[in-house]
Amino acid sequence: MPELPEVETVRRVLIKDLVNLKITDVIIKYDGIIDMDNDLFKSSVIGKTIKNIDRYGKYLIFNLNEGNIISHLRMEGKYFYLPNDGIDNKHIHVIYKFDNGYSLFYQDVRKFGKMIYKENNELFSTNPLKNIGIDPILTKKIDYRLIYDKIVSRNVAIKTTLLDQSIITGLGNIYVDEVLFEAKINPHRPSNSMSFEDVKHICDASVEILSKAIEYKGTTIRSYTSSLGVEGQYQQFLKVHTKKICSICKSTLNCDKINGRTTYYCENCER
DNA sequence: AGCACTGTTTACAT
């Protein structure tokens, strides 16, 4: 489910509860979630203490006293911090037990989520973070030239390029539509037709929209429930995604597929 | 009932 603002919201909630807890056991009920040898994962993690929780793009990074757990929620991954007997259903796939009678439950209806253990020295030099792009929230000063060069090197629709996490990371299907509307750029336009100014607008809109979405704890749409039991509120600020009418020119919004993803945009305002 | 969707990423084919 989550894009950057939703993952950041999860991080902020979890960090309040989990820092300084020692992992006493890990129960893996569905082994596909763990993207490495399960026994190696368990032996790497059990006995260690969570010292911090970071985020890069849509990845959560649990910093342990030694090493890290990288976690990606993909479409529907959720964490719940509850007493050991707090939840039990067929979608709970991984359980981290702590030394205080509480556990961190990972629930994932579609089982797409992934977790992997990484030593500190390989965290950003190996997959999945090896080729990750810049995070608009964590990057203090965005190098527009670098982003421009990457964007114009590609001949696909600009929307497709922005969904590629190796250039700008954190945007997903909803926020890409919002960013392109804010930047007044038609999502079908080829990536290599972007001007330097277009790229600046895209970067600035990404920072602005993702920041505001974090402020409102992310977006909750359709029947999805939040990763927290708390519903995000940014859906009330969406300008195009799931909308029918352009808020600026009042014309009917387009809704079609780009690279298989539903795309909302205003043909009149986005050029 | 059956099919087409779904806030993601990656392996594989071309």
Added chain:
DNA sequence: TATGTAAACAGTGC
């Protein structure tokens, strides 16, 4: 190398 497609999986809505 670049790009498009299918797959991982389960639930919902038409």
